[in-house]
Amino acid sequence: xxxxxxxxxxxxxxxxxxxxxxxxxxxxxxxxxxxxxxxxxxxxxxxxxxxxxxxxxxxxxxxxxxxxxxxxxxxxxxxxxxxxxxxxxxxxxxxxxxxxxxxxxxxxxxxxxxxxxxxxxxxxxxxxxxxxxxxxxxxxxxxxxxxxxxxxxxxxxxxxxxxxxxxxxxxxxxxxxxxxxxxxxxxxxxxxxxxxxxxxxxxxxxxxxxxxxxxxxxxxxxxxxxxxxxxxxxxxxxxxxxxxxxxxxxxxxxxxxxxxxxxxxxxxxxxxxxxxxxxxxxxxxxxxxxxxxxxxxxxxxxxxxxxxxxxxxxxxxxxxxxxxxxxxxxxxxxxxx
Amino acid sequence: xxxxxxxxxxxxxxxxxxxxxxxxxxxxxxxxxxxxxxxxxxxxxxxxxxxxxxxxxxxxxxxxxxxxxxxxxxxxxxxxxxxxxxxxxxxxxxxxxxxxxxxxxxxxxxxxxxxxxxxxxxxxxxxxxxxxxxxxxxxxxxxxxxxxxxxxxxxxxxxxxxxxxxxxxxxxxxxxxxxxxxxxxxxxxxxxxxxxxxxxxxxxxxxxxxxxxxxxxxxxxxxxxxxxxxxxxxxxxxxxxxxxxxxxxxxxxxxxxxxxxxxxxxxxxxxxxxxxxxxxxxxxxxxxxxxxxxxxxxxxxxxxxxxxxxxxxxxxxxxxxxxxxxxxxxxxxxxxx
DNA sequence: GCGCTCTACTAGCGCGCTCTAGCACCGACG
DNA sequence: CGTCGGTGCTAGAGCGCGCTAGTAGAGCGC
Numbered sequence: 020x021x022x023x024x025x026x027x028x029x030x031x032x033x034x035x036x037x038x039x040x041x042x043x044x045x046x047x048x049x050x051x052x053x054x055x056x057x058x059x060x061x062x063x064x065x066x067x068x069x070x071x072x073x074x075x076x077x078x079x080x081x082x083x084x085x086x087x088x089x090x091x092x093x094x095x096x097x098x099x100x101x102x103x104x105x106x107x108x109x110x111x112x113x114x115x116x117x118x119x120x121x122x123x124x125x126x127x128x129x130x131x132x133x134x135x136x137x138x139x140x141x142x143x144x145x146x147x148x149x150x151x152x153x154x155x156x157x158x159x160x161x162x163x164x165x166x167x168x169x170x171x172x173x174x175x176x177x178x179x180x181x182x183x184x185x186x187x188x189x190x191x192x193x194x195x196x197x198x199x200x201x202x203x204x205x206x207x208x209x210x211x212x213x214x215x216x217x218x219x220x221x222x223x224x225x226x227x228x229x230x231x232x233x234x235x236x237x238x239x240x241x242x243x244x245x246x247x248x249x250x251x252x253x254x255x256x257x258x259x260x261x262x263x264x265x266x267x268x269x270x271x272x273x274x275x276x277x278x279x280x281x282x283x284x285x286x287x288x289x290x291x292x293x294x295x296x297x298x299x300x301x302x303x304x305x306x307x308x309x310x311x312x313x314x315x316x317x318x319x320x321x322x323x324x325x326x327x328x329x330x331x332x333x334x335x336x337x338x339x340x341x342x343x344x345x346x347x348x349x350x351x352x353x354x355x356x
Numbered sequence: 357x358x359x360x361x362x363x364x365x366x367x368x369x370x371x372x373x374x375x376x377x378x379x380x381x382x383x384x385x386x387x388x389x390x391x392x393x394x395x396x397x398x399x400x401x402x403x404x405x406x407x408x409x410x411x412x413x414x415x416x417x418x419x420x421x422x423x424x425x426x427x428x429x430x431x432x433x434x435x436x437x438x439x440x441x442x443x444x445x446x447x448x449x450x451x452x453x454x455x456x457x458x459x460x461x462x463x464x465x466x467x468x469x470x471x472x473x474x475x476x477x478x479x480x481x482x483x484x485x486x487x488x489x490x491x492x493x494x495x496x497x498x499x500x501x502x503x504x505x506x507x508x509x510x511x512x513x514x515x516x517x518x519x520x521x522x523x524x525x526x527x528x529x530x531x532x533x534x535x536x537x538x539x540x541x542x543x544x545x546x547x548x549x550x551x552x553x554x555x556x557x558x559x560x561x562x563x564x565x566x567x568x569x570x571x572x573x574x575x576x577x578x579x580x581x582x583x584x585x586x587x588x589x590x591x592x593x594x595x596x597x598x599x600x601x602x603x604x605x606x607x608x609x610x611x612x613x614x615x616x617x618x619x620x621x622x623x624x625x626x627x628x629x630x631x632x633x634x635x636x637x638x639x640x641x642x643x644x645x646x647x648x649x650x651x652x653x654x655x656x657x658x659x660x661x662x663x664x665x666x667x668x669x670x671x672x673x674x675x676x677x678x679x680x681x682x683x684x685x686x687x688x689x690x691x692x693x
Numbered sequence: 694g695c696g697c698t699c700t701a702c703t704a705g706c707g708c709g710c711t712c713t714a715g716c717a718c719c720g721a722c723g
Numbered sequence: 724c725g726t727c728g729g730t731g732c733t734a735g736a737g738c739g740c741g742c743t744a745g746t747a748g749a750g751c752g753c
Contacts, residue, residue, distance in 0.1 A: 031709055042733045047711060057731065072500065077476035078424075079709035081415035082738045096439045097636075105433050106462045113464055118473070121458040125443045127450055136455070139414035140477075163409060244636075273637070277644065280687070299581075300436075300610070300637065307614065350617070368739055379703045384741060394701065416739035419708045695753085703746075709738105716733075722726090 030073040039067040081141050089118045091137030094148040096123040100298035101148050107319025115327050144326035149213035165329030167322045171213035179325040181340045185214045186221035188311035188344030192293050193225035199354045201263040205236045207250045209267035212242035240267050247274025255282050262355035269294040269301045291352035307349030367410040376404040418478050426455040428474030431485040433460040437635035438485050444656025481663035486550035502666030504659045508550035516662040518677045522551045523558035525648035525681030529630050530562035536691045538600040542573045544587045546604035549579035577604050584611025592619050599692035606631040606638045628689035644686030
């Protein structure tokens with residue numbers, strides 16, 4: 020980075036070539052780390068490039084090359100678990116020589132728009148973190164591009180899904196709570212969130228198994244803090260609280276905890292709260308959240324590998340990679356009063 | 357989105373043009389929303405595009421046009437406050453007709469690399485969330501591109517800075533704690549984190565103002581949860597705890613809270629904890645964190661506006677936009693024992 | 694008939710790069 | 724001596740689009 024104050028224009032490969040006294044093609048070759056240039060020339064070219072402040076233009080690169088070596092990642096920036104996943108994806112993509120482009124949903128920007136942005140960047144494959152789009156849309160997307168979904172299952176679609184065995188995690192949580200002596204265990208549903216349907220089903224099954232079908236109850240919700248707050252309001256408006264709540268995910272659990280605390284309800288003395296995800300925040304929060312651990316590092320790693328494999332064998336039928344979850348008991352749960 | 361199963365190739369503008377029986381130029385014009393096409397043709401072109409699954413290629417667009425209408429945002433995906441800022445930036449960028457490209461630092465990817473990625477995408481301006489790079493680097497960057505920094509001040513550099521009045525926020529926090537009766541108030545420093553130097557200075561000044569210079573103490577740290585955990589270890593190894601801790605930011609405060617809790621220290625009874633940022637999580641966490649509120653919506657909005665203005669008037673000298681912070685007293689603070 | 698304007702459209706260059714084909718030169722080998 | 728393979732380099736087409744300069748045709752006034 021230095022003088023280089025050409026009026027407006029940013030330096031291009033030709034500038035570097037001219038300055039270094041070689042052809043543009045050779046500079047290209049050197050910047051691509053391709054063999055065929057002497058060590059001496061290589062160094063000189065890099066030196067000149069640094070001097071005039073040359074930076075390769077991704078757009079031009081993308082346009083000219085068939086492979087962009089880029090993966091598109093769709094996430095929800097608010098979701099702390101997604102942050103864990105992103106870190107894992109970067110690490111693995113680096114290893115495989117792939118770049119990553121991020122696109123997030125925010126309240127003013129829906130999934131389709133965020134995905135369009137990724138495709139506009141010519142990503143070779145898409146990795147979607149818990150997508151909420153319709154199955155039809157995702158199926159069609161999978162037909163046109165290599166797609167990997169984390170957590171969200173899309174039956175019979177031509178895309179790979181990486182997720183944890185939801186049912187197993189829920190069963191562990193319910194078994195644990197029942198073991199502690201709980202009977203009134205309610206579940207806050209994740210709505211259309213990824214894995215929610217499976218979790219709800221597993222919750223019902225587990226309650227039935229323990230002969231607690233009558234005590235089971237599902238409050239509708241979603242995967243945000245708000246739904247936890249809302250569930251708390253619903254519960255507080257009633258005569259008696261349940262002794263334990265299995266939240267849709269960690270964010271929902273945090274919202275619930277906050278609202279319960281505000282209302283003076285003691286956790287875990289009066290109510291036990293269990294989350295789902297084990298995002299790193301859960302571990303760190305003031306009173307560590309009891310939650311079902313999903314291995315983000317492994318999920319991200321597998322997703323990237325699957326995505327890259329799909330770029331090489333596009334027509335592969337959909338695969339499902341399932342990891343085992345694991346209950347992490349911390350401070351927000353215990354025996355009922 | 358439909359059949360369109362051309363072998364490998366994705367449809368281009370020419371495909372749309374051919375199919376619709378018009379020239380490529382007209383299709384281009386229509387997709388750019390430029391005037392000069394009849395309503396009838398416009399609709400037919402869109403119809404055909406949808407049918408064959410055409411998506412404009414961002415790379416080609418970028419390459420061909422002088423303006424990319426894109427802003428690059430550098431963030432740390434782990435930082436919940438950054439999530440708040442991202443949402444605000446998207447909203448404002450949308451309003452001004454700009455796109456946003458995100459690039460995050462992760463443990464395996466440093467700031468310079470993340471910034472290079474943004475510049476490779478030909479962003480017209482960069483918005484850096486609390487950059488930690490050297491002043492020299494940022495100054496040079498500001499000379500070459502329109503740059504806006506949030507929170508991190510870079511004296512005399514040709515870039516805009518949007519931040520809150522750090523000193524004022526810290527003063528409010530210290531005044532409040534002293535008012536509650538605290539005397540042993542320590543500060544966990546944010547190290548090279550944005551605003552840290554100012555906060556430390558303001559902390560010292562405020563303590564002096566209250567005649568508590570002797571009670572002041574700064575523990576080195578940074579802007580992650582780890583530094584809070586570490587500070588807790590340092591404090592717990594000593595004879596007596598302070599009665600209040602002013603953390604570097606919310607993440608640091610959360611780490612501290614977690615570690616104190618693990619050690620059986622009661623908050624706020626034994627120790628009061630105050631954060632900084634007021635990221636939405638702070639509000640939601642189990643016991644709401646007392647913290648210094650920064651208006652993320654406004655910070656993001658101003659940053660985007662400044663960035664766009666800079667793309668239009670590149671040579672502007674550096675400006676500083678300062679917002680007022682505001683102490684939010686919640687559950688982690690109170691009078692000392 | 695003429696020239697004029699306005700609308701609706703088209704031709705074709707060039708953005709900065711990748712990549713295939715090919716060229717000049719070298720030493721080695723038969 | 725001619726040929727071969729390897730090394731280090733270059734020429735030039737073309738990726739998908741934006742955009743400038745243009746054209747064809749309709750409508751209109753004189």
